[in-house]
Amino acid sequence: MEVKAICIPLELSKLDRLIHDPTRLMLVSFLYVVDSADFVFLKNQTNLTAGNISSHMTKLEDAGYVKVEKRFVGKRPQTMFRLTAKGRRAFDGYRNLFSSALSGLPKCK
C-alpha cells in the first residue's frame, strides 16, 4: 500500500500546547476579550464544570499566563481571573502561528 506523504507545516510543532488545549483555548479567548472575569461568569459562559475550570486555570496560572485574585464580597468568596501581559503575548503568538500554519496546509478536496 502506498502511503502518501502528508505535508504538515513545521510551525504546527511550535504551537503553545498550553493554549492549544480546547478548554484552555476557550478560557484564554474569553479572558483575552475582557479585562477580567470571575469564576462564576466563566462557568456560565463556557458551561464548563467548576473542577474543569480550576484545573485548567491552575495550569495557566503556573505558566504565568493568568493572574488569580481571591477575595470575599460580603460573605461570598470571589475568584477573579485576568490574562497577564505574558498570557496576551502568548495568545497573540499562538493565533499568528496557527493562522500561518493553517494557510500552509493543502486544501481539502
Added chain:
Amino acid sequence: MSMLDTTDLDQLEERVYHSIWEDGLIDIFVGLALFLIGLFWVSQDSAYGSFVAPILVPLWAVARKRISEPRMGVVILGPQRMLKEKKKLLGLFLFGVFTFTLGIGWYALEPSGGEAPSWVANSIAGLPAALLAVPAIIVAFAFGLGRFFVYALILLVSAIPVVVLDLRPGWAFIPSGVFCLVVGASLLARFLRKYPLAD
C-alpha cells in the same frame, strides 16, 4: 480555528457585553422612573419627579450587585469597550445638556411668555415624551439594546393622545413606564431561571 479570527473574538466580546444587560434590571428601573415621573406630573407634584433619577440610579447599582452578580458572575470589560462606553455616556450627557439649555434658552428669550408658533403651542404637551424618545433611540443604537426602540416608539405614540386630548404631559410617560416594567420583569424572571443562585 474560526475561534481565533479577529472577527470571532469581536463577536465573543459582543456576546460577553450583551450578557451584562440580560437581567432586565435596566428596563425595570427605566420603567419605574418613567412611571413615577409620569405619576408625579399627572398629580401636579412634578417637582418630586426630579428626585426619581438620583434615587433610582444608585438603587440599580445595588440591585445589580445583589441580584445579577451572584448569579451571572462578574466581568470587567476591556479598556477599549470601557472607552466606547464612556463616549456613549458623554453623548447622552451632552444631549441632556443641549435639551436643557434649549428649554432654558427658550424661556429666557421669550420673557413675555412665548409667542410660539401655533403647531408648537398645540403639541407642547407631547414634547417631553417625544424628547425622551431621543435618548431611548440613542441607547438602543449605542448599547445594542433593540428593545429601547420599542420604548421610544411607545413614548412617541403615547404623546399623541396627550396632544389630542390636551392631557398633562405626564400621561405619556405612564404607559411607556408600565411597558418597560413588564418587559424588565419578564427578562428578570428568565434571567433568574437561567442563572440560579449557586450554593
